[in-house]
Amino acid sequence: MARHPTELDSSAGGPKSVLLIAQEGSANLEVAVSEEAGVMIDLLSAAGYRVVVATKSGKPLVAKSRTITPDLTVDSVNSRDYAGLIMPCMNTSGSGITLQAIAITKEMGAAGKPIAAQRGSVPILGQAGILVGKRYSGWYACESQGTFTPNSVVTDGTIITSGGCPYSGASEGTIDGTRELTRLFIEALASG
Helix, strand or coil: CCCCCCCCCHHHCCCCEEEEECCCCCCCHHHHHHHHHHHHHHHHHHCCCEEEEEECCCCCEECCCCEECCCEEHHHCCHHHCCCEEECCCCCCCCCCCHHHHHHHHHHHHCCCCEEEEHHHHHHHHHCCCCCCCEECCCCCCCCCCEECCCCEEEECCEEEECCCHHHHHHHCCCCCHHHHHHHHHHHHHHC
């Protein structure tokens, strides 16, 4: 019988699984896939983690240079199966934010698991109540949350946020926090 893609492999000596929730509807899918989500996947895989990708629809994210095929839909995620959660910005209008993505984020935060979110995905943390009393960065300050620092990568405990992505870096002159956010997420996973 085939294993469900969310089953942790660490008990059998295999790599720990981490969840990457990618929002769909990117205004620039080429940049979002090749320079952001793809870089996160590559860095995490190189560090020995199994990256399980979830999207709202489960449909492939197809760019010219690379295709990312989700392993499952957000609605079928069991947060207990992952060592941590990372969410790229994906340069979307928030169309990939679902109540289930917010619930997953809340559950993983309550369990003390590392959570990393870049720019457009940071509001998911705000909606899940993860940013209350925390220092964070993102696209904008989430109302009634913690201390907002624009255009930087911020770590507060197990929460890592970035105020810039590859798209905003090229179009608005912000930082591209992809590599630093992912590196800090890997460090948080390793210490957990």
